Amino acid sequence: MEQHIRNILEGAATAPSGENCQPWHVVVKDNSLEIYNVPERDLSLYNVNQLGSMTAHGAFLESLKIAASAEGLEARVRLFPDASQPTLVALVDLVQADISADPLEKYLRIRATNRKLYDKAPVDAAQYVLLKTAADSVASVRTSFIDDQARIKDLSDAFSLNERLLFENRALHDFFYSHVRWTEEEDRRYKTGFFIKTLELRGPQQPAFKLLRRWGLARFAARLGVSKQIAKDNAKTYAASAVLAAFLVRQNLPEDFVHIGRAMQRFWLTSTSLGLAVQPMTGVLFFMQRLQAESGQAFASSQQALIRSSFARISSAFGAGGDTLAVVLRIGRAAAPSARSSRFSVDEIVSEE
Numbered sequence: 001m002e003q004h005i006r007n008i009l010e011g012a013a014t015a016p017s018g019e020n021c022q023p024w025h026v027v028v029k030d031n032s033l034e035i036y037n038v039p040e041r042d043l044s045l046y047n048v049n050q051l052g053s054m055t056a057h058g059a060f061l062e063s064l065k066i067a068a069s070a071e072g073l074e075a076r077v078r079l080f081p082d083a084s085q086p087t088l089v090a091l092v093d094l095v096q097a098d099i100s101a102d103p104l105e106k107y108l109r110i111r112a113t114n115r116k117l118y119d120k121a122p123v124d125a126a127q128y129v130l131l132k133t134a135a136d137s138v139a140s141v142r143t144s145f146i147d148d149q150a151r152i153k154d155l156s157d158a159f160s161l162n163e164r165l166l167f168e169n170r171a172l173h174d175f176f177y178s179h180v181r182w183t184e185e186e187d188r189r190y191k192t193g194f195f196i197k198t199l200e201l202r203g204p205q206q207p208a209f210k211l212l213r214r215w216g217l218a219r220f221a222a223r224l225g226v227s228k229q230i231a232k233d234n235a236k237t238y239a240a241s242a243v244l245a246a247f248l249v250r251q252n253l254p255e256d257f258v259h260i261g262r263a264m265q266r267f268w269l270t271s272t273s274l275g276l277a278v279q280p281m282t283g284v285l286f287f288m289q290r291l292q293a294e295s296g297q298a299f300a301s302s303q304q305a306l307i308r309s310s311f312a313r314i315s316s317a318f319g320a321g322g323d324t325l326a327v328v329l330r331i332g333r334a335a336a337p338s339a340r341s342s343r344f345s346v347d348e349i350v351s352e353e
């Protein structure tokens with residue numbers, strides 16, 4: 001593989017993905033790249049109809065375009081070029097062009113999910129304008145921001161239903177724990193999932209988190225109110241944010257979520273360039289997608305009611321109307337993340353023809 005292609009794919013592969021599953025495979029044919037989704041990389045309850053993975057692919061493609069610009073190449077992207085091959089997400093032609101390097105390129109390798117408490121101090125007005133411009137960079141994506149502290153606090157509680165259900169729903173619980181990497185060595189071996197240090201557990205949360213990996217214990221603890229307490233702790237973290245940014249699209253087709261991922265990545269990289277920390281909060285949003293897609297066999301009816309009510313609060317706060325509320329990010333100033341997640345090497349995600 002030529003060095004410039006390798007550089008571009010290294011930049012693209014820094015993109016975020018649900019559980020760091022990196023659901024991409026690239027077939028390189030000279031200066032043309034076929035980008036495939038690998039559905040079995042993410043079989044979580046969150047990844048309804050692969051829409052979570054489509055968001056990750058959007059971030060991958062945006063990162064690829066940015067990395068290509070630094071090589072003096074324009075990445076011309078055609079989404080879903082072959083209706084008979086739904087896993088072929090994009091065909092990318094790298095074309096010589098008179099373009100300058102995208103200034104966001106410097107931040108591809110610095111961007112990370114930061115799950116720490118953030119400073120609630122407001123983002124300054126000039127930065128706010130830059131963030132809004134970045135969020136509005138993809139035509140079909142609409143954004144909605146909330147920076148009122150009382151509203152952020154109220155919504156934090158709705159978002160933290162995700163953590164409550166992690167300890168009350170066996171499929172969610174078992175999937176999540178099977179993706180926790182307990183040591184650095186384990187994280188480097190798998191290169192996917194959640195390295196424990198990136199979860200930013202504080203004080204007594206650490207031993208409790210380890211104990212609750214056994215479903216029998218988690219279920220028993222839930223009866224004593226432990227899952228609700230965990231959600232409360234998470235709500236405190238979510239409330240410690242300066243701004244919440246929602247990304248919305250008209251429908252919920254795969255390409256809509258690719259567009260969401262592109263806008264999200266430009267916004268995230270811009271935040272990184274401004275020294276602002278970012279964490280997606282998507283659990284409840286994807287649970288709602290699942291209820292809509294398959295009337296919720298995955299959840300007990302009491303859980304379904306909780307999801308509908310949390311989602312309704314979030315959706316109305318952002319003025320979603322009839323649009324699909326796909327992703328919400330929380331933003332604020334914070335110390336750097338305690339650790340970074342691993343990635344597959346370029347050779348592991350590529351085949352050449």
Ligand SMILES: Cc1cc2nc3c(=O)[nH]c(=O)nc-3n(C[C@H](O)[C@H](O)[C@H](O)COP(=O)(O)O)c2cc1C
Nearest residue numbers: 016017018019020052055112113280281282283341
């Ligand atoms: C579609 C999507 C949804 C995500 N949802 C969440 C979430 O709800 N909570 C969270 O803490 N991280 C979430 N993440 C962040 C991923 O876990 C993270 O990107 C991945 O572990 C790689 O880590 P990195 O972003 O630091 O490179 C999401 C990422 C994507 C692309």
